[in-house]
Amino acid sequence: MTSKIVTAAMLAIGDELLSGRTKDKNIGHLADVLLLSGIDLKEVRIVSDEEDAIVEALNALRSRYTYVFTSGGIGPTHDDITADAVSKAFGLPCEHDAEAMRILGEMYKRREMEFTEARQRMARMPRGARHIANPVSTAPGFIVENVFVMAGVPQVFQAMVDNILPELQTGARMLTRSLPCGYGEGDIGTLLAAIQKTHPETSIGSYPKYDGKRFSTELVVRAREQDKLDAAADAILDMIRQLDYARAQGNSGPEA
Amino acid sequence: MTSKIVTAAMLAIGDELLSGRTKDKNIGHLADVLLLSGIDLKEVRIVSDEEDAIVEALNALRSRYTYVFTSGGIGPTHDDITADAVSKAFGLPCEHDAEAMRILGEMYKRREMEFTEARQRMARMPRGARHIANPVSTAPGFIVENVFVMAGVPQVFQAMVDNILPELQTGARMLTRSLPCGYGEGDIGTLLAAIQKTHPETSIGSYPKYDGKRFSTELVVRAREQDKLDAAADAILDMIRQLDYARAQGNSGPEA
Numbered sequence: 360m361t362s363k364i365v366t367a368a369m370l371a372i373g374d375e376l377l378s379g380r381t382k383d384k385n386i387g388h389l390a391d392v393l394l395l396s397g398i399d400l401k402e403v404r405i406v407s408d409e410e411d412a413i414v415e416a417l418n419a420l421r422s423r424y425t426y427v428f429t430s431g432g433i434g435p436t437h438d439d440i441t442a443d444a445v446s447k448a449f450g451l452p453c454e455h456d457a458e459a460m461r462i463l464g465e466m467y468k469r470r471e472m473e474f475t476e477a478r479q480r481m482a483r484m485p486r487g488a489r490h491i492a493n494p495v496s497t498a499p500g501f502i503v504e505n506v507f508v509m510a511g512v513p514q515v516f517q518a519m520v521d522n523i524l525p526e527l528q529t530g531a532r533m534l535t536r537s538l539p540c541g542y543g544e545g546d547i548g549t550l551l552a553a554i555q556k557t558h559p560e561t562s563i564g565s566y567p568k569y570d571g572k573r574f575s576t577e578l579v580v581r582a583r584e585q586d587k588l589d590a591a592a593d594a595i596l597d598m599i600r601q602l603d604y605a606r607a608q609g610n611s612g613p614e615a
Numbered sequence: 616m617t618s619k620i621v622t623a624a625m626l627a628i629g630d631e632l633l634s635g636r637t638k639d640k641n642i643g644h645l646a647d648v649l650l651l652s653g654i655d656l657k658e659v660r661i662v663s664d665e666e667d668a669i670v671e672a673l674n675a676l677r678s679r680y681t682y683v684f685t686s687g688g689i690g691p692t693h694d695d696i697t698a699d700a701v702s703k704a705f706g707l708p709c710e711h712d713a714e715a716m717r718i719l720g721e722m723y724k725r726r727e728m729e730f731t732e733a734r735q736r737m738a739r740m741p742r743g744a745r746h747i748a749n750p751v752s753t754a755p756g757f758i759v760e761n762v763f764v765m766a767g768v769p770q771v772f773q774a775m776v777d778n779i780l781p782e783l784q785t786g787a788r789m790l791t792r793s794l795p796c797g798y799g800e801g802d803i804g805t806l807l808a809a810i811q812k813t814h815p816e817t818s819i820g821s822y823p824k825y826d827g828k829r830f831s832t833e834l835v836v837r838a839r840e841q842d843k844l845d846a847a848a849d850a851i852l853d854m855i856r857q858l859d860y861a862r863a864q865g866n867s868g869p870e871a
Contacts, residue, residue: 374820374837375820375822375835376646377646377655377656377657377659378646378650378656378789378791378837379644379649379650379656380793380822380835382643383642383643386639387635387638390632390633390634394634394635399633400634401663401668402661402662403632403661404658404659404660404661405642405658405660406658407657407658408820412658434804434821435800436800436803436808437804437807437808437819438811438819438820439800467801475801475802475804475805476804477800477801477803477804477805477807478801478804480804481801495825512823512825514825514827533634535634535636544690544691544692545728545731545734546731548690548692548732549731549733551692551693551733552692552693552733555693555694562630563693564631564664564694565690565692565693566631567690567767567768569751569752569768569770571770574752579631579634581634
C-alpha cells in the first residue's frame with residue numbers, strides 16, 4: 360500500500376442543477392466511487408451553462424487537484440458548451456474529432472438516422488483529447504491532461520466513470536468506521552474533541568441526526584492505517600460506554 | 616415587478632458530503648426556494664471541514680453574488696468550524712454571543728440538561744452577527760453582511776431558510792415553461808439553436824432523458840417576461856409539430 364495522497368474535484372455543469380429542476384445524482388455517485396479508490400474528493404462546484412463560469416472553475420480546480428471530473432454539457436444542443444469551455448481553458452482549438460465523427464457516423468448509419476449538424480456537435484473536443492468510451496449512447500467523453508469530461512445523464516456518467524477508473528492512480532485507501540451513538544453532539548462534543556486530539560492521524564467526524572424528537576449522532580472515524588483507525592474507534596466506544604453508565608446512574612439524558 | 620437581478624451562491628460545508636456518506640439534500644431545497652423567490656442561484660460549492668477551504672470559498676463567493684447561503688458546521692463538536700471560518704473571512708473575532716448563550720442556557724435548563732462546554736460552542740459567532748432563529752433545536756444560525764450561515768441537518772436548514780426569506784430582496788421572478796419532447800437532442804439540436812437565436816431574451820435549456828432504450832428531451836424555456844416566454848414556447852411547439860409531421864411521412868425517428 361502506498362501512502363500517496365491522490366486528490367480530486369468535481370465540476371458539475373448545468374443550469375438545471377441550479378434551478379432545482381434536476382436533483383444531481385452524479386456527485387454522490389462519484390464520491391462513493393472515489394472513496395473506494397482511495398482518491399480524496401476535496402471540492403465540488405456546480406456552475407451554470409456559461410462559458411466564463413466553466414473556464415474559471417475548471418482552471419481553479421485543475422491546477423489544485425490531481426484530477427478534475429466534469430459532468431454535463433457535452434450533448435448536441437446549443438446549451439452544450441462544455442467542449443468549447445474546456446478547449447478555452449486549455450488554450451486548445453475545439454474541433455470535430457475524426458475518430459468521434461467516424462464512430463458516431465457509423466452508429467447513426469446503422470440506425471438509419473441522419474448524422475445531423477447537431478449530432479456532429481457531439482464529436483467536438485479539444486484538439487488531441489483522448490476519448491472516454493460511452494457504451495450507452497456512443498458519443499464519447501474526453502480527457503485533456505488531468506481533466507475528465509463526462510456526460511450529465513446519470514446512466515452515461517456512471518458508465519464513463521467505470522471506463523476511466525482503471526487508468527486513475529489510486530491513493531492509500533481511506534479506511535472508515537462508522538459508529539452509531541445515541542447521544543447528541545452536545546453530550547459528546549468535549550469528550551470527542553479530546554479523543555480527536557489524542558488520535559491526530561485520524562479524522563473523526565460527527566454527524567447529527569434528528570428524528571423529529573431528539574438528536575443522535577453518527578460518528579465516523581477515518582484513517583489510512585488500520586491500527587490508528589481501531590485505536591480511535593476503541594476510544595469512542597469507551598466514551599459511549601461511560602456515557603451509558605452515567606445515564607444508568609441518572610446523570611444525563613441522550614439529547615442534543 | 617422589478618427587473619433587478621438578484622444572485623446567490625450556496626456553500627455546503629462538510630467532509631460527509633464529499634465522502635459520499637451523506638447525499639446532500641440542502642442544495643436542491645435551496646435551489647427550489649430561490650427559484651420561487653426570483654433569486655438566481657449561480658454557483659454551488661461543496662468544501663470539506665477545513666478552515667482555509669471554507670474561508671477561500673466564502674470570500675470568493677460573497678464578493679461576487681448578492682447573497683451567500685452556507686449549510687453545515689455550526690454544531691457543538693470539534694469538526695464544526697464554520698463560525699471560526701466565517702469570522703476569519705470577515706476579519707472579526709469569533710466569540711460566545713450573549714443572546715445565544717441566554718436562549719441556549721434557558722433551553723437546557725428547561726430540559727434539565729447540562730449546558731456543557733460543547734453545547735456552548737453553538738453560541739459562538741462573529742462579533743455583531745445577527746441571529747437566524749432555529750425553531751427545531753434552538754441553536755441559532757447567523758448573518759454577517761450578505762452571508763447567511765445555517766445548519767446542515769436538513770430539517771433545521773429548511774426551517775432557517777423559511778426564517779430568512781422575508782428579509783431577502785427578491786428579483787424579477789424567472790418564469791419557466793417545461794415542454795416534453797419525444798425527440799432526442801440530435802434531432803432537435805440545430806432547430807433549437809435557431810429558435811434560441813431568434814428569442815435572445817429567453818434561455819432555452821434542453822435536458823436529455825434516457826429510459827434505457829431511447830433518448831427524449833425535456834425543453835425548458837426561461838424568461839423574465841411572459842410574452843417573451845410564450846413566443847419562444849410557441850416556436851418550440853411548432854418545431855415539435857413539424858417533426859411529428861415529418862415522422863408521420865416516414866422521414867425520421869425519435870432517437871438521440
